[in-house]
Amino acid sequence: MEVSPSSARLSFALPEGVFTANCPTREQLNRVMSKWSPLLLAALADGPPLRWSELRRKASGITEKMLAQTLRALEDDGFVHREARPVVPPHVEYTLTPEGEQLAGLVLALMSFIVDRTVADDAKAG
Amino acid sequence: MEVSPSSARLSFALPEGVFTANCPTREQLNRVMSKWSPLLLAALADGPPLRWSELRRKASGITEKMLAQTLRALEDDGFVHREARPVVPPHVEYTLTPEGEQLAGLVLALMSFIVDRTVADDAKAG
């Protein structure tokens, strides 16, 4: 397989099409990078399945609307699995799918980097 | 070093504070995940320093405002270095700082994952 010179130096060789305006991966990327997605992925990556109310408490500051909306998007994209047990009161659990765990790993790495950097900056600032 | 049980199973142990509403890392994360940041990081990660006009062409669809705004944010956060040569016509080059390269690596991994997944989905869909 031939590799074009311009992308040879990158460990992740992105196809040029990614930079195109209407590339579907851009849309997908923006969905995954939306305000609350990383936080929910992180919340689910760390630990056991969580219920709606547990997620709401963990993702401090999220509104019910955004929780529902973000969970729905992650579920539609195949990153989150929703399991509802037909009891009263309702009992719903959210878990990561295998693909969701992959994604969460990458997102966690990014968050971890930011956290470390922010902590370091704070230390410098006193 | 002791690790709390709830975070022991994660390769990246995020401090609990990340989930707090006013956590500064959330703000930083959202800035880095803004619509155009990943694309510009990717554009600069792959290859030589780029000029304003080159970046504009590469990040297809970006407006001048968002290009300026995003570059400025990345520069303020220490991820991008701006070098202006005082000639006429002006000649300005943008490069990644060491921290920017770290960040770009993580972002590229994420983009690469999304791209692969999207391609796989497209293949299935025909």
Added chain:
DNA sequence: CGGCATCCAGCATGATACTG
């Protein structure tokens, strides 16, 4: 060429109330 200032539209997000 490489911006910045201004104005404007649309969507992401938010607050609140209601429901199965």
Added chain:
DNA sequence: CAGTATCATGCTGGATGCCG
């Protein structure tokens, strides 16, 4: 408990024009 529906808003992002 686990959502949906509705209304409000604010900020991101876009179009245009001007400047060094």
